[in-house]
Amino acid sequence: MQTLHICKNHRKSIQGFYQNIEGISMKKYRHFETNAIRIQTNTTQEKEHASPMYLTSSFVFDGPEEMRATFAEETSLNTYSRFTNPNTTELIDKMCALEGTEAGYATATGMAAVFSTFAALLGTGDHILSCRSIFGSSHSVITKLLPKYKIGSTYLDLRDTASWQGKVRPSSKILFLETPTNPGIELIDLAFAGAFAKRNRLVFIVDNCFATPYLQQPIQYGADLIVHSATKYLDGQGRVMGGLILGKSSLIKEIYNFNRSAGPALSPFNAWVLSKSLETLAVRMEKHSENALKVAEWLEANQNTTWVRYPFLPSHPQYQIAKKQMRSGSGMACFGIKGGIGRGKKFLDNVKMCSLTANLGDTRTIVAHPASTTHAKLTDDERTATGIAPNLIRISVGLEHIDDITEDLELAFKASK
Ligand SMILES: Cc1ncc(COP(=O)(O)O)c(C=O)c1O
Numbered sequence: 460m461q462t463l464h465i466c467k468n469h470r471k472s473i474q475g476f477y478q479n480i481e482g483i484s485m486k487k488y489r490h491f492e493t494n495a496i497r498i499q500t501n502t503t504q505e506k507e508h509a510s511p512m513y514l515t516s517s518f519v520f521d522g523p524e525e526m527r528a529t530f531a532e533e534t535s536l537n538t539y540s541r542f543t544n545p546n547t548t549e550l551i552d553k554m555c556a557l558e559g560t561e562a563g564y565a566t567a568t569g570m571a572a573v574f575s576t577f578a579a580l581l582g583t584g585d586h587i588l589s590c591r592s593i594f595g596s597s598h599s600v601i602t603k604l605l606p607k608y609k610i611g612s613t614y615l616d617l618r619d620t621a622s623w624q625g626k627v628r629p630s631s632k633i634l635f636l637e638t639p640t641n642p643g644i645e646l647i648d649l650a651f652a653g654a655f656a657k658r659n660r661l662v663f664i665v666d667n668c669f670a671t672p673y674l675q676q677p678i679q680y681g682a683d684l685i686v687h688s689a690t691k692y693l694d695g696q697g698r699v700m701g702g703l704i705l706g707k708s709s710l711i712k713e714i715y716n717f718n719r720s721a722g723p724a725l726s727p728f729n730a731w732v733l734s735k736s737l738e739t740l741a742v743r744m745e746k747h748s749e750n751a752l753k754v755a756e757w758l759e760a761n762q763n764t765t766w767v768r769y770p771f772l773p774s775h776p777q778y779q780i781a782k783k784q785m786r787s788g789s790g791m792a793c794f795g796i797k798g799g800i801g802r803g804k805k806f807l808d809n810v811k812m813c814s815l816t817a818n819l820g821d822t823r824t825i826v827a828h829p830a831s832t833t834h835a836k837l838t839d840d841e842r843t844a845t846g847i848a849p850n851l852i853r854i855s856v857g858l859e860h861i862d863d864i865t866e867d868l869e870l871a872f873k874a875s876k
């Protein structure tokens with residue numbers, strides 16, 4: 460099977476002009492790690508070892524006929540970096556191999572991936588099914604932006620899957636889910652959701668940001684599309700923003716056509732950084748998971764917490780689902796701090812090494828208190844509906860030495876009493 464190089468081979472295969480696509484074939488190597496490292500642009504006459512950066516807005520043609528043919532999508536040549544660029548093509552090819560998908564498109568941010576997927580696939584009168592515990596900006600897109608185009612939505616109750624069927628309308632087109640969720644670390648049974656989507660002819664879209672393809676491949680459970688905030692673990696070092704949409708070529712074709720005009724393309728520089736980052740994704744995710752499990756176990760035994768949620772803790776209500784669909788638990792955990800919202804704020808005031816920042820999935824450990832920051836405007840009831848207790852602290856466990864992480868948390872616990 461061939462990777463559909465978005466823009467390049469995508470066009471070729473759509474139009475059937477080329478029988479032999481010279482692009483990188485999917486699953487070129489048998490193993491995830493090798494694909495993450497070895498899929499790269501063809502070597503130039505300089506014989507560079509690592510991929511060069513193609514920092515160019517546009518590409519030149521040998522003559523007017525070649526230019527005409529390329530604009531008519533009769534060739535595989537690059538035209539303009541809003542459509543295609545070798546660095547973004549490399550990143551997409553790699554991510555297609557890692558997620559096991561046919562095609563993809565790379566966007567400037569994760570939210571551009573989420574929004575442009577909805578905008579490309581939905582029209583006035585359509586309806587989307589999702590759940591309230593999705594990432595805050597995705598919730599805003601669904602509840603504030605989509606209604607501008609008369610696109611409706613209904614949230615499904617994750618704890619009551621029996622009620623899902625009753626929420627489907629004739630106009631329902633998309634099922635959009637995220638697992639594990641941000642920041643509540645709730646899980647969704649992907650096999651159940653995939654079968655539900657298929658039965659109801661919904662396009663099943665999974666935001667795979669927290670798990671990454673190394674830990675979970677939604678395509679195996681019937682996902683049609685996978686979206687990513689590449690800003691998180693795919694970069695892994697808190698440097699660049701990026702997003703990806705990966706999945707069935709027929710759907711990516713629609714999304715590509717929309718985005719080619721709408722213009723949320725990823726910059727080639729960011730694509731270069733992200734493709735390099737993917738070379739270490741497997742080892743980073745192993746270590747993030749190892750550190751996070753240790754931190755979660757340590758927190759569970761700590762007298763300053765009231766509860767801890769981490770997918771690979773046996774006390775997680777969906778531990779069996781985690782073990783079924785995830786290789787390990789990733790780096791994200793959350794816990795309830797004894798003493799409620801006030802103590803939560805004080806705790807954040809007193810961490811010394813851990814960063815207070817809006818990002819996650821970094822080598823550096825990050826702590827956040829959603830109730831007093833990102834979700835401060837919600838009422839207690841609204842926060843409860845999203846799985847955010849007033850005393851919830853979210854922790855993105857980094858790659859520092861485990862003892863330095865727990866020592867910093869312990870000092871902050873003591874100082875916040
Ligand atoms: C689960 C999830 N999806 C999407 C996004 C949006 O990504 P970006 O910030 O790259 O636009 C985020 C950002 O935190 C996220 O956590």
